[in-house]
Amino acid sequence: MFSFFKRFKGSKEPDATPEELQTAPESVAPRTPVEAPASTAPQAQAFPTRPAAPQPVNTNGAQAAPARAAEPVTPLQAEPEEESALETVEIVPPPVPEAAAKKSWLTRLKSGLSKTSSNLTGIFIGAKIDEDLYEELETALLMSDAGVDATEFLLEALREKVRAERLTEPQQVKTALRTLLIDLLKPLEKSLMLGHAQPLVMMIAGVNGAGKTTSIGKLAKHLQSFDQSVLLAAGDTFRAAAREQLAIWGERNNVTVVSQESGDPAAVIFDAVGAARARKIDVLMADTAGRLPTQLHLMEELRKVKRVIGKAMDSAPHEVLLVIDANTGQNALTQVKAFDDALGLTGLIVTKLDGTAKGGILAAIARQRPIPVYFIGVGEKAEDLQPFSAEEFSDALLGS
Ligand SMILES: Nc1nc2c(ncn2[C@@H]2O[C@H](COP(=O)(O)OP(=O)(O)OP(=O)(O)O)[C@@H](O)[C@H]2O)c(=O)[nH]1
Numbered sequence: 124m125f126s127f128f129k130r131f132k133g134s135k136e137p138d139a140t141p142e143e144l145q146t147a148p149e150s151v152a153p154r155t156p157v158e159a160p161a162s163t164a165p166q167a168q169a170f171p172t173r174p175a176a177p178q179p180v181n182t183n184g185a186q187a188a189p190a191r192a193a194e195p196v197t198p199l200q201a202e203p204e205e206e207s208a209l210e211t212v213e214i215v216p217p218p219v220p221e222a223a224a225k226k227s228w229l230t231r232l233k234s235g236l237s238k239t240s241s242n243l244t245g246i247f248i249g250a251k252i253d254e255d256l257y258e259e260l261e262t263a264l265l266m267s268d269a270g271v272d273a274t275e276f277l278l279e280a281l282r283e284k285v286r287a288e289r290l291t292e293p294q295q296v297k298t299a300l301r302t303l304l305i306d307l308l309k310p311l312e313k314s315l316m317l318g319h320a321q322p323l324v325m326m327i328a329g330v331n332g333a334g335k336t337t338s339i340g341k342l343a344k345h346l347q348s349f350d351q352s353v354l355l356a357a358g359d360t361f362r363a364a365a366r367e368q369l370a371i372w373g374e375r376n377n378v379t380v381v382s383q384e385s386g387d388p389a390a391v392i393f394d395a396v397g398a399a400r401a402r403k404i405d406v407l408m409a410d411t412a413g414r415l416p417t418q419l420h421l422m423e424e425l426r427k428v429k430r431v432i433g434k435a436m437d438s439a440p441h442e443v444l445l446v447i448d449a450n451t452g453q454n455a456l457t458q459v460k461a462f463d464d465a466l467g468l469t470g471l472i473v474t475k476l477d478g479t480a481k482g483g484i485l486a487a488i489a490r491q492r493p494i495p496v497y498f499i500g501v502g503e504k505a506e507d508l509q510p511f512s513a514e515e516f517s518d519a520l521l522g523s
């Protein structure tokens with residue numbers, strides 16, 4: 124089910140130093156003019172405006188949000204914040220997924236995790252409930268990237284359940300493991316919530332090649348289907364190709380991308396927040412260049428990006444997302460911890476679960492740094508970004 128958004132986050136203090144807060148925003152870094160200024164006619168259609176008051180809450184998912192009034196685009200200039208008027212939460216109705224489409228991405232998730240699921244399923248076939256079974260399970264869980272802590276936790280809980288419920292059949296043990304896995308992963312299942320700020324500013328980070336830009340492109344498309352206007356900021360100023368990659372996604376979805384020929388990512392994103400506020404855009408997504416947590420100067424650069432976003436808009440960024448490649452195994456946990464320590468993450472996007480990922484890493488994350496998994500990536504197309512469901516994931520992992 125494509126039910127995505129429902130998460131409330133209170134406003135945060137910007138993480139800026141006193142010196143930075145005293146600095147005039149314009150002096151953050153030299154900037155060149157924003158591409159595609161609002162004054163040109165074509166952009167006027169690209170940025171439909173909406174009434175200042177929040178859209179009505181709709182919790183049943185049955186009807187589409189009302190269409191917005193067609194008003195002229197506001198000029199590109201700073202405006203006073205209107206967040207106090209945005210207290211009502213807008214819960215965007217999910218589009219009804221086509222049965223065939225859903226089946227197709229679930230199949231991809233299952234085949235992606237088949238290495239782990241065939242290991243785990245095999246263990247229960249014709250097995251006795253004895254020490255050998257627990258040992259084999261331990262090996263299979265460790266091999267699935269669950270890590271020592273989550274493996275021990277799950278096995279201990281399983282032994283207890285088998286004892287307490289007097290289970291005698293291997294299939295019952297498998298069902299018990301499924302329940303425990305779902306319980307463990309459930310806290311990661313949270314929805315991204317829209318409408319509590321305008322623009323909702325999302326900063327996206329991660330190591331090189333994790334799938335940041337692709338995920339932003341996919342999300343841009345999804346958000347539009349939820350009646351959200353979107354602006355993208357090409358904050359990866361490191362590679363020229365990165366700007367073009369984002370521009371292609373932007374063109375595909377008719378979304379404007381704010382970028383600069385060169386310069387400081389913080390400056391590009393600062394400009395983009397200003398443009399999004401002036402144009403009453405619903406969601407701004409800021410891409411950033413890939414970096415390793417061990418590259419301390421680059422991690423510091425990310426912290427600066429976050430602080431500068433806070434200067435452009437008091438409560439922003441509202442979401443700080445880390446994109447992780449599920450194939451990186453236990454190293455993904457290291458990434459989650461390091462980026463969380465540096466930035467204070469609000470959510471994760473776990474990509475490439477359609478590949479050769481083993482999937483157990485989510486159990487490790489749930490145990491050691493339970494940050495919500497807003498989406499999982501199961502392919503390269505826009506519809507291959509799906510909300511995370513603990514049940515669907517556990518079933519795929521266990522081959523149920
Ligand atoms: N199979 C599969 N491929 C994916 C998925 N997500 C991203 N990719 C591919 O992974 C590759 C890298 O994706 P990018 O979005 O460029 O990654 P990035 O994190 O922006 O990379 P840098 O900007 O270089 O750090 C591309 O070839 C994507 O098509 C996914 O869920 N499944």
Ligand SMILES: [Mg+2]
Nearest residue numbers: 335336359365
């Ligand atoms: Mg990128």
